[in-house]
Amino acid sequence: MAFLDLDGLRCHVQWLEPRDGGAPAATVVLLHGLLTDSLASYYFTLAPALAGAGARVLMYDQRGHGRTARPPSGYRLERFVDDLENLLDRLGETGPLHLLGNSFGGTVAFALAARRPAQVRSILAVESEPATAAWAGKLDGILRRAETELVKKSTLAWVAAQRGRHTARLARSAGVLLAQTTLAREIPASRLPAEAELRAIRCPVLAVYGTRSDLAPQAAWLEALLPDCRSTFVPGQEHSVLIETPEVVRELTLSWLRDQGVPLRAPAADLATAGTPSRAADRRSAR
Template sequence: MKISTGEITTHVQRLPATGRDDALGEPPVVVFVHGLLTDSLASYYFTLGPAFAAEGIDVIMYDLRGHGRSDRPKSGYQLERFVGDLAGLLDALGERRRVHVVGNSFGGTIAAAAAAWHPDRVATVSMIESEPPVEEWTRHMADGLADAKDQLRHEEVIGWIKDNHGAHTARLSRGASRILQTTTLAEDVPSGRVISDDLSAIGCPLLAIFGDESGLSAQVPSLEAKLDRCRTVVLPDQGHSVLVERTDDTRDILLEWVREHELTEAVR
């Protein structure tokens, strides 16, 4: 369904908890936030979403602004806009439980920012191959998005992607190029609001999952030093595509995390 989340209309899918004993009270809520440009809520629909619902957890999945079936405004892609959409979505759904926010790649950055700026709404954060929204993150995003905007507009680049990574990845890359060429996303994302480098704004428990072959796993010592309630998991022989390539491992780690914090963190 599509609902108004403030300045845009957002496409959302809910999967209600099944098989839960009523004596346990209200189920926990997990909100899944997908990544940037080549992603949509479908990545969770075909991986984690149904499994979580079957474990007695209410599931919310949605398309980010500019992605999937949500509205694609020409501008307004600063991080605080994405976080505002998430808060607006919870309001529109009438959701008053504190939610466990799971984010993949850029979705994890949104999750961490939501915890910092809306601590009363977020029970825990889980980042899958993500970075928290600190100043250094903006520099990474500025460089990466500028390069993608320039490279993906060339047909020979799309052809190389098709030859080396398949037709599906090439189609996703064409879609990413359309977003980058028709909106100010590449310029907006790195220009948005950030949190302090000490991560003190994140007060809830945080789980971070990385692949050991990804450069993002270098954050582990820093995250563990700066956050008292932090757990990191590094999966061996794995790059950035943790969600797709290690779905079962990711599911089990996240389910254990949510169960552990269900009673202590989810109720206001």
């Protein structure tokens, strides 16, 4: 565990080196989502498998989340991307990097690829999308509702009954974040990249959706927008694909990295399993 100063932001960073002590087969950066998420979503699920396969794994708590500092303002998307750039520069990670982003983390990954295309080798986006006017409008509604509901005892009691006490604690923490910062108003006011900037993202992209997610219908749009994008769907899942089916995301990630030419060093049996994820249906673009 380490804390780094990123242009005045005290940032909590974790990284795992290849478990076998060899040279990294690749560097994979794991980006978490908003409000109830943190690097902990990866630490006990995906990250150890990647390190075991020979990757260098970089994780950090985004501003306002986890153990990273919580400034009262400064939550537009571009500030999150600035943080990632500063972190990579501080660590000397020049790339090419493989980015895996969950929800808002994927939005940050797309924004970095648009800003620094030579530094990003590939993107795996789980239940995510690039920043657009539609994205901003949707986040505005979601965050305003969360700002109102997550301070209510009745809401937190319902979450505890339906999702468990741990999720209720995360929801309560998210309510505090929204109450103490301008995040709910700044995220929708983020600078939105022009369509030409998004079309310029040339790296390979794998977009992962739950079949019951409201993001699943955007798959065709994203494949048409990006030059090298394909989609895969996890049956029966909604938005929480990473949390509900971490083993599927792990298999998809290992298989995806192999497809990108990363010389993983996991045992052959593990790689064989990773190459044939049983619970995800793949759809490659016809282009």
